[in-house]
Amino acid sequence: MISIQPPDPDALYAAADAYSELGTLSMKRAQQQRRKSDWSDAKSWYQQSLNTWHRIDHPNHTAPDSFQVCDPATVV
DSSP: OOSSSSOOHHHHHHHHHHHHHHHHHHHHHHHHHOOHHHHHHHHHHHHHHHHHHTTSSSOOSBOTTSOBOOOGGGOO
């Protein structure tokens, strides 16, 4: 749903949020297990989240269907 043109706005919000959460999980795993590959995974997930946020015209904390998502400004 995010690859169709135009993409579904709710799907973009859901994907951006999910990618960010996967980045957080990878980061926590990297902190616990001290593996470089986990840091790389976290970076990759956060980058995917940022790329998806950039596809949204006016990103907000709430998707069009009113579900809450992460703050786009915190994905760095």
